[in-house]
Amino acid sequence: MGGAGHCNGTVQIKHHGVWKDIAFGYYIFDPWTLKAADVICSRLDCGSAVNAESGLSGLYMDFIWAISPYCVLSTSTLMDCVRTNSFEKATMFLTCSDSVKLVHGSSLCSGRLEVWSNQPWCSVCEEDLDHNDAEVVCRELGCGAPSLLQGALYGEGEAPVWTSELQCEGNESAVLDCRRSSSAGKTCGSGKAAGLTCTDPGGVRLVGQLSHCAGALEIQYQGVWRLVGDQHKKWNLKYGALVCQYLDCGSAVSVTRREDSKYTLKWWVSFPCVKLTSGLWDCVGLDGSNYASSGVDVVCSGTNEHKLCLKLNSP
CATH class of the missing domain: 3.10.250.10 (SRCR-like domain)
Known part of the structure; x- marks a missing residue:
């Protein structure tokens, strides 16, 4: 309303x-x-x-x-x-979004592309999607720049094939602002429905240590970097593994709760959400940050310090 x-x-x-x-x-x-x-x-x-x-x-x-x-x-x-x-x-x-969505992806910024244009949701043929088109799709969804275009990456859907072809210039704010050419009667071969991965608009980092693969967990959301709170003691190795994977830092070695000397604003992460997706940005609480004294420290196997310890303790 x-x-x-x-x-x-x-x-x-x-x-x-x-x-x-x-x-x-x-x-x-x-x-x-x-x-x-x-x-x-x-x-x-x-x-x-x-x-x-x-x-x-x-x-x-x-x-x-x-x-x-x-x-x-x-x-x-x-x-x-x-x-x-x-x-x-x-x-x-x-x-x-009015006219576009990505389905069956690991986050809201990845999936098989479907568009709406005065008809049911339709799949788009991979050959009909170029980089300019992908730029507009990612922008309309509030995501970052496109990083991967690949057919069959997110499965074949039951949606009919779109009977138009996008001809975006790349600077439009929405897909339906783009010029389109008719391709009536077009069919997509098996595995040819367009899949798209956009970068997340936020970010994840570990700070306070010499290596970028260890430290206090921070997430960028709505353009603001803040520490992640752990007031309810739910962060564990499983969730830490998502952080390490995101940072290309191997697996999680340890996830510990850290107590700060004072309460500060921190982002909250929904764990039921994290269980259903590998995306961390779309699992940050939308109702703003909250004051907390507890944070999260993560150490990944990709840290130089951890590799050195393994070498020194090896037979």
Whole structure:
């Protein structure tokens, strides 16, 4: 509601016959993420989730519906995730892409390309997608520059083949702003549906040590670098392995909780989200950062220090 189209605006849900805004940031221990918001975009038959921000339900606190983002990621029935006891002021203003999405990828910035143009979602033939087209797709999805174009990388879909061919110049803000030529009757051979990987718009790094493969975990989100909090003691080797993989630093050797001398703003990461994706950026809590005194230290096998220790202790 209140957006430029049905793919952006304040999110409402009808429950017990009543339409109400949904609470944003109600579940502190499992924050809303772009990955969870993507489920709502899909329900609206829109593209991928691009951004979500907190809004206001009114001048005063009022009862609004709440939806558990953990539940949203683990079930296909959205209504099973509604809670009716939320007394909140913050609501969700969600922006989905209107005409493009990447499906079956490891993050919101990778997958098989599908487009919408006054018809059901359609696959795009690999031969019809060039670098300029990919630049526009990644930009519309709020991702970084394209890094890989490859057919069959994300499986073959059931979507029909798009009957147009993109002719983007590369500077358009959305796919449907590009010129298109008709290719009616075109079919894609097996394994020829276009797959695309864009770089994440954020970043991950380990700081405070001599090696870039060890140190305190920081994530860049919304253009801001902050330490990652571990108030609930959930970071372990499994999640640390994703950090090491992202940094091309081998496997995780240790993941430890670090106590700071004072509370500072830190990003939160949703672990139910991390379990379903290898992307860390789209699992950062959308309801902002929180104050915490605990952080996360990660050591990967790619560190020079660890390799030296292994050599010194070898027979």
